[in-house]
Amino acid sequence: MLFSILASSAVYAQKVTVSGYLNDAKSGECLISAAVYDSLTSSGTVSNDYGFYSLTLSKGHANLSYSYVGYEPFSVELDLTRDTVIDVRLVPSMSFLHEASVTASRSELGVRGTQMSxxxxxxxxxxxxxxxxxxxxxxxxxxxxxxxxxxxxxxxxxxxxxxxxxxxxxxxxxxxxxxxxxxxxxxxxxxxxxxxxxxxxxxxxxxxxxxxxxxxxxxxxxxxxxxxxxxxxxxxxxxxxxxxxxxxxxxxxxxxxxxxRTYIDLLTAPLMALEMKEESNESDGNGTSSGSEGYYFYDFNAKITHKFSDNDHLYLSYYKGRDNVYASAHSSEEDSYNLGDSDIPTYYDENLKFTWNWGNVVGALRWNHVFNPKLFVNTSVSYTNYSHVLGENVKISEEKDQENLKCDESIKYASGIDDIAANADFEYKPVPAHDIKFGTGYIFHTYRPGVTTSFSANYLIDGMAGNIALGDTTIGNKNIFSHEISVYAEDNYDITNYLKLDAGIRGSFYAVEGETYHSLEPRLGIRLLLASNLSVKASYALMTQYVHLLSNTDLSLPSDLWVPVTSNVKPMVSSQVALGLFYTLRNIDFSVEGYYKGMDNVIEYRDGASFLGSASDWESKVCSGIGWAYGVEFMAQKKVGNTTGWIAYTWSKSMRLFNREGNIINFGEPFYSKYDRRHDLSITLNHTFSRRFDLSGTFIYCTGNCGTLAMQTYPQGIISVDNPYGFSSLSIGGYVSGRNNYRMPSYNRMDIGCNFHHYFKSHPTWQRIWNISIYNVYNRLNPFLVYMDYDSDTNKKVMRKVSLFPIIPSVTYTFKF
Amino acid sequence: MKHNIKYLICLLSLAAVVVSCEKTIKFSGEEQKSMLVLNSIATPGDTLGVNVSYSIFFLDNLSEYAHDGISLPDGECDIKAVINGSSTYKFTRSDLTGDYVCSYVPAEGDRVQISADVPGFDSVKAETTVPEKASFDFTSHSISKVDSTEDLLKISFSIHDRENEDDFYMLRVFLITDYSYMNPETGKPDSTAFVTRCDFASSSPVFRKLDVSSLLEEIFGDEFQESTLSPLFSDHMFDGEDYEIEVLLNANHFSGPVSFSYGGTESISDYTYSYKVRMDLTAVSDDYYYYYMSLENKDNGYDLGELFGESSQVYSNVDGGIGFLGALTGNVKEFDF
Missing domain, CATH: 2.170.130.10 (TonB-dependent receptor, plug domain)
Known part of the structure; x- marks a missing residue:
């Protein structure tokens, strides 16, 4: 443990404030939500996202303890006569899974905090x-x-x-x-x-x-x-x-x-090039061909942190990630043909490049400043971009009997979203009983719903430099700009030793294309401490959302589009209440929590509508309605010790109702949400046998989610607009009794993994780790989709499922230094 | 571009197939027994008929042709219509069409209930109300030249909607060319009319847009068909009001002077012609409105919609079974043009 104490000259009546930073003693990394607790007054706090803490106590004797999961706790006794800065560096526990490393004043998320869910x-x-x-x-x-x-x-x-x-x-x-x-x-x-x-x-x-x-x-x-x-x-x-x-x-x-970065494409590229070369050698004529194709993704994170002083820290962070599907092909051929007594040479060359990529770029600059021991601010400016690009370029050159043709043609489709944001978040702790946060933020959104650009094709014919330009053509949707402003204030208030209240309000304002929306969102959390390790909590939160994602809910496709609210598609709103019981026993946190959430202006695709295709007029593809969800969640979580992990069980129900004029789905009757699942159980356990070997496993069981299935066929009367007074024909169609009327088979799976650690005596910080894991140990073929088929062997109609991932073993080698 | 995208989709699909497995499974839902299917439309002036069939569970090993009607003697099926809760009409099977017919002729305002009891099936019934004739008047019309080849016909009309009633309408516009000529066979004046139903455009918000382009064309291809409007609309925007709607039509749908055959052996080249516009504003029952709209949704599902889009539900108002009973009452008005 390392700490430093700086006595401030500031004196505030009978109260003094202890503040500072909590960091890892070895790496210097700040510790988030580490506990600071005075056992004499039973007052405590936690460090914020930057490791800063502030605790106002009465003048006099204090017994402060600092603790964090996986670290050796530290205590100090001192006489407080003035504001004091104590920077503490906690040492990672050698048996880092030390059982009793977290003391009584647990984090906001534990028994004693107001935060639930x-x-x-x-x-x-x-x-x-x-x-x-x-x-x-x-x-x-x-x-x-x-x-x-x-x-x-x-x-x-x-x-x-x-x-x-x-x-x-x-x-x-x-x-x-x-x-x-x-x-x-x-x-x-x-x-x-x-x-x-x-x-x-x-x-x-x-x-x-x-x-x-x-x-x-x-x-x-x-x-x-x-x-x-x-x-x-x-x-x-x-x-x-x-x-x-x-x-x-x-x-x-x-x-x-x-x-x-994935590397399968790097391994297969030489093989594919060789194959293309062999193919071109085998083909008739004097042609050659080459090319490559593949897929990869990568992520890159970078961060620089600078401490100007104890009161000023600067952070610069950057992220870029991309998926890239690429293909290129080059072919050329020399030949000739007979014209009378002469051989006329011909030459053809084609170069094709295809690219399909999508991903994010994120940059952020943050400045932390400590005004005084009670007031901390984090200000930031950031940029985030998600883009999806699909493009092709073709270059052709052809020579034949004095005729020369050159062509260069490109087409590109692009969509995405950009945000430029600025935020200021303050933390103010005037007295021990109050932990106040307030702040404001602004985001400038640019939505790019999809634009197709076709560049000109330049032709050169018969040596004549004439451009038959098709022209640059851009079709699609123009960018949509919007402004989002938010302000908030909240106070975590210790009313008594047993009763704690977290009350907050958030105001938001959104302006897009002449439409403005605003929302006032109250937030409330209450905790009643029944015993030192037992509490009951309740909460209420109202949330507003000004964006939607147009996507298929089965696959996350790069062409998924973020679109803003409009005059027709209003902001989504949810109100959620929750009630829970929290209990801690021997470093195991137990919780049982019930919730009810009502949602308004949620959107779903209309019958027959699809996310594919252009985004133009997307509003006509969706309906707006209400939803409600409720459930009970149980969790037991252990974070310290040789055995860690959690058991989680959820019983839940999620429904939708679309019965507003012009927004009818399922004929105005309630239906299950697509991912309504009644039971969901997951068990995750890790056990460390020694420094050299640990074993982990997960087990998941959940009842099936919903899908829409036509379970009957019947003759449907077809009405033609040319003669609506009768049926033009009867056509066999499927009867869908309701949206999401079918429950998929249940899902269960077990995964196991183990790590073998080897430490180098010559270099104590070096470590070699072999990880062996098996996904889906007992090869359960869980359904990805189901469909009806005809079995020609038995001459019967059958139901089939497609499963994606059977048992998959994997090995990973890691070298740490 | 088209080729490469399809190639890559195939490649990715193949990759998924390589790591994926397929297996026959037992159907985990409740096996559903066959249900009676009724299909009927009631319209004033036409005797009421109903097509009675039954549904087949999708895993039953029956051919699609098994749907073809209920082949039972009349005595064993009890299919009847109850009108306004009092008059009862029994249906009998028509050997000509296979449908069941009765002597009842619907009238505006009638509440029609059809029920069917067939051995081996649960009883079913469906109910609808024959709507009152819609009330409307033409207010104006004009023609303007768009270019040298195209004329645009604008027609305005006013609907007199009933207050506090949910009304549903279907609009159809016809352009009629009346030909008058001397019949060479009879030697007497004769006439014939060419009637063309036209799609119309309108900026009125009551109409729903239907996208008729193929999805694959829209993603990969070059050509886009223009959206058309559904002929159906409701009165939720103008309940109880006199609401004016303007529609636009391509006046070139009027068939111009041509040599035509009247059905005899000679073609006619000496004739006179005149133009007429016919508007049929049909009042439809709410069931008819929802049923027709659900058929439109199903038809407008994209090519790949079955894979990636939401399934379409075809409306059914048959209790205990499947099918549709709806009603409509037409109101036709014409003006010379």
Missing amino acids: AIEVPVRQIKMVPALFGEVDVIKALQLLPGVQSGNEGSAGLYVRGGGPDENLLLLDGVPLYGVNHLFGFFSVFNADAIKNVTLYKGSFPARFGSRLSSVVDIRTNDGNENEYHGSVSIGLVAAKFNFEGPIVKGKTTFNISGR
Whole structure:
């Protein structure tokens, strides 16, 4: 433990404030939500997202203890006579799973805090969860939590308490991300090596969060080791990764960079080139051909942190991720043909390039400033971009008997969204009983719903330099600009030792294309402490969302479009109440929580409508209605010890109703939401046998989600507009008794993984890790989709399912230094 | 571009197939027994008929042709219509059409209920109300030249909607060319009319747009068909009001002076002709409105909609079964043009 105490000259009546930063003693990384507790007055607080804490106490004796999961606790006794700055550096516990490392004053998310419906998952636990193809995935780990469902097999979507995949605010160091999926949702964009902390909010949203109905996923990345250089290199079944961090100026400036790239295309490229060469050699004529094609994705995270002083910290972070499907082909042929007595030579050359890519770019600059021990501010400016581009270029050159033809033609389709944002968030702790947060934010959105651009084709014929230009043509939708302003204030108030209240209000204003919307969103959380380890909590939150995602809910496609609200499609609104019981016993946190969420202006596609096609007039493809979801969630989570993990069970129901004029679905009758799942159980367990070996496993069972299936065929009367007074014919059609009328078969799966660690005696910081994992251990063929087919062997109609992922073993090698 | 996208879609699909597996499974839902299917439209002036059939569970190993009617003697089927809760009409099977017919002729305002009891099936019934004739008047019309080849016909009319009633309408516009000529066979004056129903355009918000382009064309291709409007609309925007609607038609749908055959052996080249516009504003029952709209939704589903789009539900108002009973009452007005 290392700490420093600075006595401030400021004196405030009989109260003094202890403040400072909590950091990791080895790396200097700030510790988020670490506990600070005075056992004499039973007052406590937690560090914020930048490791800063502030605790106002009475003058006199204090017994302060600092604690954080995975670290040795630290205590100090002192006499407080004036404002004091104590920067504490906690030492990671050697048996880092030390059982009793977290003391009585738990974090906001625990028994004593007002925050409910929120779960913090240690990154260490996320990394131990066995993953598809061995790729550790933050979003897949979140899908194992209560109240959170995945969409389909392998999907990286989040469906939280009956909400859709566009109702989640995913923040990377406070900046919203729009496209968070690689490879149609099978992997997320988050590289676990770059991440420090992940917190999921499913309800009881603090007033500083808004803009989405169902959840907030707050992901913080590593700052970098301020003392030493460290890194890791990892190669798995699908991708290779690296991480490198260290000081630029020791104790002041640090950096952290991480990268990941799939490499299957690199391995197959030489083989494909060889194959194309062999094909061209075998073909008749004097032609040659070459080319390449493939797919890859990559993520790159970078962060620089600089400490001007104890009161001023600057952070610069950057993320870029991309999926790229590419193909190029080049062919040429020399030949000749007979014309009378002469041989006329001909020459043909074609060059084709195709590209299809999508991804995010995020940049953020943040400045932390401590005005005084009670007032902290974080200001930031950020830029986020999601873009999707589909393009092709063809160049042709042909010579034949004095005729020359050259052609250069391109077509490109592009869509996406850009945000430029500025935020200021204040934390003010005037007295121990009050923890006040307030702030404001502004976002300038640019929506690019889809534009097709065709460039001119330039022809040169018979040596004549004439351009038969087709002209630059742009068709599609113009950009849509909008402004979003928010202000909020909240106070976490200790009314008594037993009763705590978190009251907040958030105001938002949205302006787009002449339309303006505003919303006042109250937030309320109450905690009643029944015993030191038992509390009951209740909460209410109203949320407003001004954007929609037009997508197919089975696959996350790069062409999914974010569109703003319009005069016809109003902002979505949700009201959620929750009630829960929280209990801690021997470092196991138990919770049982019930919720009810009502939603208004949710959208669904009309019958027969599809997300494919142009985005023009997308409003006519959707209907607006209401939804409601309720359920009970149970969780037992253990974060420390040799055995860690959680058991989560959810019983839930999610419904929709579209019966407004012009917005009728299912003929105005209620229907199940597509991802309504009655039962959802997940068990995640990790056990560390020794420093050299640990084992982990997950088991998931959930009842099937819904789909629409025509279970009867019958003669449908066809009416023609030319003669509406009778049926023009009877045509056999399928009878759909209702939207989402069919329940898919249940889903269950078990994954296991183990890590073998080898430590180098010559280099104590070096480590070699072999990870072996098996996805879907007992090869359960879970349904991705079902359909009706005819079995020619038995001459019977049968139902078939398509399953995506059978048993998949994987091996990953990691070297850490 | 088209080729490469299709190639890549195939490649990615193949990749999915390579790692995916297919298996026959047991149907996990409740097996549904066959239900009676009724299909009938009631319109004033035409005797009421109903097509009676039955549905087949999608996993039943019956041919699609098994739907063809109920082949039972009349005595074993009890299919009847009850009008306004009092008069009862029994249906008998027509050997000509296979449908069931009765002597009842619907009138405006009648409440029609059809029920069917067939051995081996649950009883079914459906109900509808024959709507009152819609009230409307022409207000103006004009023609303007768009270019040297195209004329645009604008017609305005005013609907007199009933207050506090949910009314539903279908609009159809016809352009008629009346030919008058001397019949060479009879030696007497004769006439014949060419009637063309026209799609119309309108900026009125009551009409729903239907996208008729193929999805694949829209993504990959070059040609887009213009959207058409559904002929159906409701009064939710103008309940109880006199509401004016303007429609636009391509006047070239009037068939111009041509040599035509009257049906005899000679073609006629000496004739006179005149133009007429006919508007049929049909009042439809709410069931008819929802049923027709659901058929439009189903037809407008994109080519790939079955894979990636939402399934279409065809409306049914048959309790205990499937099918549709609706009603409509036409109101035709014409003006010379």
